Amino acid sequence: MTDLPASGIHGHPHRRIDGRAKVLGTATYAFEQDVDAATYLYPLQATIARGRVRRIDTSAAEALDGVVAVLTHLNAPRLADTDDKEYAVCQSDEVAFRGQFIGAVVAETQEVARHAASLVSVEYDEQPHQVVLPDDDKGLDDPDEVNAGYPSDTAQGDVGAALADAERLVDETYSTPMEHNNPMEPHTSVAIWSAGSGDGDASLLLYDSTQGVHSVRRTLAPVLGLKPERIRVVSPYVGGGFGSKGLPHAHNVLVALAAQLTGGRPVKFALTRQQMFTLVGYRTPTIQRIRLAADGDGRLTGICHDVIEQTSRIKEFAEQTATATRMMYAAPNRRTSHRLARLDVPIPSWMRAPGEAPGMAGLEMAMDELAERCSLDPIELRVRNEPDIDPDSGKRWSGRHLVECFRTGAERFGWADRGEPGARRDGDWLVGLGVASSTYPAFTMRGSTAEIAYVDGRYVVRIGASDIGTGTWTTLSQIAAEALGVEVEGVRLELGDTDLPMATVEGGSSGMASWGSTVVAAVDAFRDRHGKDPEEGATARAETPEHADRKKYATHSFGAIFAEAAVHADTGEVRVRRMLGVFDVGRIVNPPTARSQLVGGMIFGLSMALFEHSVMDARTGHVVNHDFAEYHIPVNADIADLDAIWLDHEDTNANSLGAKGIGEIGTVGSPAAVANAVYNASGVRIRDLPITPDKLIAQSGSTKTGSPQSGHM
Amino acid sequence: MGLAWGMTRISVSVDGIAYVDEVEPRMLLVHYLRDRLGKTGTVVGCDTSNCGSCTVHLDGRSVKSCAVLAVQADGHEVITIEGIAKDGELHPMQRAFHESHALQCGYCTPGMIMQSIDLLAANPDPTEADVREGLEGNLCRCTGYHNIVKAVLTAAADAKAAR
Numbered sequence: 068m069t070d071l072p073a074s075g076i077h078g079h080p081h082r083r084i085d086g087r088a089k090v091l092g093t094a095t096y097a098f099e100q101d102v103d104a105a106t107y108l109y110p111l112q113a114t115i116a117r118g119r120v121r122r123i124d125t126s127a128a129e130a131l132d133g134v135v136a137v138l139t140h141l142n143a144p145r146l147a148d149t150d151d152k153e154y155a156v157c158q159s160d161e162v163a164f165r166g167q168f169i170g171a172v173v174a175e176t177q178e179v180a181r182h183a184a185s186l187v188s189v190e191y192d193e194q195p196h197q198v199v200l201p202d203d204d205k206g207l208d209d210p211d212e213v214n215a216g217y218p219s220d221t222a223q224g225d226v227g228a229a230l231a232d233a234e235r236l237v238d239e240t241y242s243t244p245m246e247h248n249n250p251m252e253p254h255t256s257v258a259i260w261s262a263g264s265g266d267g268d269a270s271l272l273l274y275d276s277t278q279g280v281h282s283v284r285r286t287l288a289p290v291l292g293l294k295p296e297r298i299r300v301v302s303p304y305v306g307g308g309f310g311s312k313g314l315p316h317a318h319n320v321l322v323a324l325a326a327q328l329t330g331g332r333p334v335k336f337a338l339t340r341q342q343m344f345t346l347v348g349y350r351t352p353t354i355q356r357i358r359l360a361a362d363g364d365g366r367l368t369g370i371c372h373d374v375i376e377q378t379s380r381i382k383e384f385a386e387q388t389a390t391a392t393r394m395m396y397a398a399p400n401r402r403t404s405h406r407l408a409r410l411d412v413p414i415p416s417w418m419r420a421p422g423e424a425p426g427m428a429g430l431e432m433a434m435d436e437l438a439e440r441c442s443l444d445p446i447e448l449r450v451r452n453e454p455d456i457d458p459d460s461g462k463r464w465s466g467r468h469l470v471e472c473f474r475t476g477a478e479r480f481g482w483a484d485r486g487e488p489g490a491r492r493d494g495d496w497l498v499g500l501g502v503a504s505s506t507y508p509a510f511t512m513r514g515s516t517a518e519i520a521y522v523d524g525r526y527v528v529r530i531g532a533s534d535i536g537t538g539t540w541t542t543l544s545q546i547a548a549e550a551l552g553v554e555v556e557g558v559r560l561e562l563g564d565t566d567l568p569m570a571t572v573e574g575g576s577s578g579m580a581s582w583g584s585t586v587v588a589a590v591d592a593f594r595d596r597h598g599k600d601p602e603e604g605a606t607a608r609a610e611t612p613e614h615a616d617r618k619k620y621a622t623h624s625f626g627a628i629f630a631e632a633a634v635h636a637d638t639g640e641v642r643v644r645r646m647l648g649v650f651d652v653g654r655i656v657n658p659p660t661a662r663s664q665l666v667g668g669m670i671f672g673l674s675m676a677l678f679e680h681s682v683m684d685a686r687t688g689h690v691v692n693h694d695f696a697e698y699h700i701p702v703n704a705d706i707a708d709l710d711a712i713w714l715d716h717e718d719t720n721a722n723s724l725g726a727k728g729i730g731e732i733g734t735v736g737s738p739a740a741v742a743n744a745v746y747n748a749s750g751v752r753i754r755d756l757p758i759t760p761d762k763l764i765a766q767s768g769s770t771k772t773g774s775p776q777s778g779h780m
Numbered sequence: 781m782g783l784a785w786g787m788t789r790i791s792v793s794v795d796g797i798a799y800v801d802e803v804e805p806r807m808l809l810v811h812y813l814r815d816r817l818g819k820t821g822t823v824v825g826c827d828t829s830n831c832g833s834c835t836v837h838l839d840g841r842s843v844k845s846c847a848v849l850a851v852q853a854d855g856h857e858v859i860t861i862e863g864i865a866k867d868g869e870l871h872p873m874q875r876a877f878h879e880s881h882a883l884q885c886g887y888c889t890p891g892m893i894m895q896s897i898d899l900l901a902a903n904p905d906p907t908e909a910d911v912r913e914g915l916e917g918n919l920c921r922c923t924g925y926h927n928i929v930k931a932v933l934t935a936a937a938d939a940k941a942a943r
Binding site for chain 1: 804806807811814815818820821822823824825826827828830831833860861862865870874875877878879881883884885886887888889890893909911912913915916918919920921922923925926927928929
């Protein structure tokens with residue numbers, strides 16, 4: 068990567084177009100937008116998990132010098148639509164979870180706002196609450212569908228008979244914890260409200276940290292009772308999202324309400340890291356019973372994946388945890404189900420690879436256990452169960468090269484050196500290898516529009532898309548340049564503003580396929596109308612093209628993740644020494660940014676395997692480890708030799724661009740690859756993520772592996 | 781002229797410019813830089829001094845500016861990410877981060893760069909392990925850890941070649 072050419076086009080490395088602003092500190096994230104006469108918001112949050120606000124006394128706060136306004140349910144402007152309870156902010160005295168907004172202080176400085184908020188006294192009528200996911204199925208609901216529109220349950224064949232007749236059987240329960248997205252830039256919204264003449268012509272300007280400016284506008288418009296064109300959302304740079312910025316959350320509504328009380332002065336609101344553990348979504352904990360039935364040769368005869376997970380009592384979000392199990396392996400008899408506990412908890416939402424990340428953690432640990440019970444190499448087990456067509460839809464694959472991923476990775480990683488569990492030692496460390504499959508749907512979302520304009524000798528590309536750090540600024544410019552037949556420097560991209568044409572959300576790893584194919588269509592329209600030598604000011608637009616073939620195929624990305632783990636024999640400390648991901652993700656636009664996405668995804672998965680765990684206090688409904696001191700994510704020193712490579716298979720069955728999406732697939736197989744490596748190293752199988760030293764130590768006594776002088780393990 | 785009640789006067793140099801300001805004693809240095817001086821290149825990531833996004837130099841040594849009060853900077857020199865490029869030329873560490881693709885969303889980047897400069901000042905010829913340990917107080921979530929380490933090692937090698 069040190070030999071980057073000064074410029075390059077499609078399929079070639081290109082330095083980040085946004086890189087210079089980011090190293091200079093001049094990139095304008097939401098809070099960093101320069102506004103005049105700013106005020107600052109600090110929220111009031113409920114300190115009970117369920118009940119009502121009986122009395123709220125704001126007089127001391129209002130008396131404080133520098134306080135501009137105090138907002139509660141008693142004086143908050145009325146919202147036009149309160150059907151979605153997440154957005155019905157300060158509209159009643161009800162409290163549905165601890166930390167919910169019950170008001171806000173707006174002040175001249177952040178210090179005064181925070182101080183004033185501490186002076187508000189609140190009395191509650193408290194009701195009994197339940198905030199912990201039960202591990203039985205009592206009182207659970209069957210959702211109509213799960214996230215992304217999948218059915219809650221599926222069944223094919225006779226799973227009961229397959230399980231009863233199995234020659235080899237895995238019947239285990241796997242669990243994954245509550246996790247929080249934690250992008251580095253806190254969720255931030257700066258609101259400027261213009262009252263207009265009071266005749267329905269009010270308007271709102273929002274500098275927001277979001278994965279989709281148009282999604283924010285479309286969602287907030289009916290809530291605030293404004294026509295969409297009266298709301299402008301601006302978001303040129305976003306400090307990460309990982310799903311939590313995919314849709315607006317309650318803070319957007321709170322700041323829009325507060326901005327109606329300041330006489331037009333801007334209101335700046337950045338959540339604190341601690342507040343982010345309550346108000347902007349999280350990954351539900353899951354409890355997954357997985358049953359795999361196989362014959363003596365390791366061919367699956369039955370797959371059953373039953374999931375228990377949680378949602379909030381006021382808004383349903385059902386993580387699609389078992390959907391990958393529906394398409395991953397061949398088996399004539401199969402069943403999946405999702406059951407929901409409705410709890411007095413914050414509202415779960417998207418977190419990088421919702422569904423696939425926890426679900427494949429469970430399934431791929433179970434496959435590792437099945438391989439051992441069949442005395443098969445884990446890769447060979449997966450090869451034997453490779454389906455010719457998608458078992459779920461019955462469609463042909465648009466492209467599936469999973470076995471090639473495994474073969475390529477096994478060769479590079481030295482998979483042949485893998486030994487029996489607990490057999491390899493390096494000083495005080497037990498060392499082992501693990502592998503897992505990865506997969507993620509290849510979505511192309513329709514509904515974007517791109518505009519090409521020829522201005523001052525350059526092509527201006529306008530699309531209301533986002534760059535949350537993925538590289539869109541660069542890759543979309545590259546795609547436009549290639550389609551136009553010019554250098555990247557001949558293109559100027561504009562994104563992150565609702566004044567630009569409609570674009571779908573940056574989610575579901577769909578950005579490049581959706582926006583890229585839209586930009587290419589707009590270039591085609593431009594060339595059709597204006598030719599190769601356009602006049603100054605020439606413009607053309609196009610919407611996301613229909614890709615007729617797509618419906619014929621099951622479209623997914625695939626990958627094989629390899630990990631080498633070292634487990635300290637005495638302390639149970641785990642170090643991941645090496646990881647390799649081999650991916651089948653279609654066309655790659657910019658290798659350096661793609662590699663960052665894939666490697667970053669793998670680190671996200673490693674983190675899920677070993678570190679991340681939001682601890683819910685059953686007594687209070689409070690996540691007790693709600694900051695970076697106690698909610699652990701990897702630091703530089705946690706990461707060693709880690710690489711991602713990809714196969715050279717474009718997938719033009721999936722979309723015209725041939726690109727299948729790379730934002731999430733790195734995360735999906737990585738937790739199980741690490742967990743399986745820990746098992747191979749130590750002989751201890753931990754089915755409850757994250758794999759922490761206390762769990763390894765507690766279970767090591769019951770295993771037969773490890774030499775007598777090896778201490779605990 | 782007298783001070784407003786509860787305010788303290790500070791004299792502080794920020795990115796080479798001298799400021800005299802009245803601040804509340806409770807004001808954090810990072811909020812002084814951002815809300816008062818408009819130096820928003822230094823960002824806030826965690827509020828608990830864990831993430832390092834707000835790292836600046838105080839008299840040449842790196843500090844997390846969310847863990848320093850503005851009044852503690854009285855009489856001292858602060859350099860932020862916005863003060864290390866000279867006449868449009870990127871600082872060698874900024875250039876190394878840019879050229880090594882050592883960033884994605886860029887939010888941790890100013891802090892990473894300021895800490896990396898401090899790291900090389902203390903240890904001009906670090907090993908990879910030294911860099912990984914030396915950046916322990918700076919979190920990246922995207923994550924560019926590999927390329928961050930590569931950038932710091934590249935900057936160190938460039939500096940060595942220039943010596």
